[in-house]
Amino acid sequence: MTATTAETYEAKRGSATRPRYGSMSRDRQWALRWSYFFLVLFAIFFLTPPIYMIITSLKSSAEISAATSPWWVYHPTLSNYKELLGSSQYLIYFRNSAMVSICVVTVTMLISIPAAFALARMRFWGSTALATGVFLTYLVPDSLLFIPLFKMFAVFNEWTGIQLLNKWYCLLLVYPTLTVPFCTWILIGYFASIPKELDEAALMDGANYRQILLRVFIPVALPGLIAATIFAFTVSWAQFLYPLALTTSADQLVLPVGIITSLIKGDVFNWGQIMTGALLGALPPLVIYAFLMDYYIAGLTAGATKG
DSSP, X not given: OOHHHHHHHHHHHHHHHSOXXXXXXXXXXXXXXXXXXXXXXXXXXHHHHHHHHHXXXXXXXXXHHSSSOTXXXXXXXXXXXXXXXXXXXXXXXXXXXXXXXXXXXXXXXXXHHHHHHHHHHSOOTTHHHHHHHXXXXXXXXGGGTHHHXXXXXXXXXXXXXXXXXXXXXXXXXHTHHHHHHHHHHHHHHHHHHSOHHHHHHHHHXXXXXXXXXXXXXXXXXXXXXXXXXXXXXXXXXXXXXXXXXXXXXXXXXXXXXXXXXXXXXXXXXXXXXXXXXXXXXXXXXHHHHHHHHHHHHOOOSTTTTOO
C-alpha cells in the first residue's frame, strides 16, 4: 500500500468513525432556542411587577385614577419621590429598618459563625442531630410564632416592668429566630467542605481553635459568609408580620409596615407613593446584591490548598 493510498484509507476511516456534527448542531440549536424562550418568558414574568411599579411611581394621583393605559406615563412627575424623601415620617421608617437590619446581621454572624464551626469541625455526641435540629427550627412558619412571642413580651412586662412591645428594638430579639438557624446551616456546609489538611497544618503550627476559625476558616469560607449575610439582611429588611404584630406607634415602625399603615387610609390607597416607597425600600438589598454577587458566586475554597 502506497503512502497516498494509506492516507486516503485513514481519511475515509476517520470520516466513517467521526460523529455527525450536523445533527448535534441541530440539537444544540433547538436546545438554545428553548433556553432563550424560557429565559425571555421568566424575564417577562419577573420584570413586569417592578416595571409597573416604576411606571406608577411616575404618575400623579389624577393620572392613576384616570381611565388611561396603566403601562404608559402621559405626564411624568417626580412629585411622589419628592414628597416621600421630604417626609420625616418616611425617613424614620427607613432609619428604623436600617438600624434593625444592621444589628440583626451583626448578631446573626456572631452566633452563626462559632456555632457552625463547632458543629462542622468539633465532633461531639449528638452534633449531627443538633445541626439538623437547628435547620428544622427555621421551617416553623412565622404565623405560628408571633402570637407566643407577643404573649412572652407581655408576660415579661408584667414581671419586670420593662416594656418591649411597641419598641423597634424588640425586633432584635425576634428576627434572629429566623436568621440564625438558616445562616448556621449554610455555614455548616461551607465549613465542612474546607479540607481538613488546613486544620491539621494550623494545629501543627501551634494555632488554637479560635485562631483556626479567624485565620483559616473565615477567609476561606468568604462566599458562605457573604451568602449568610445577604440572607440575614434581606430577611430582616423585608420582614412584615413580626413588626406588624409587635409595633404600632409611627416612630417605632419599620419600612415595610410603615409604608402600608401611613399611605393606606381606610379605603383610600395612595398608589403613587406606595409604589415609590416600595421601590426606594427595595434599593438597599438591590445595591448589596449588585456589589456582592461576584463574591457570593466565587469559590475560594478550591484555591485555598494551592501551592
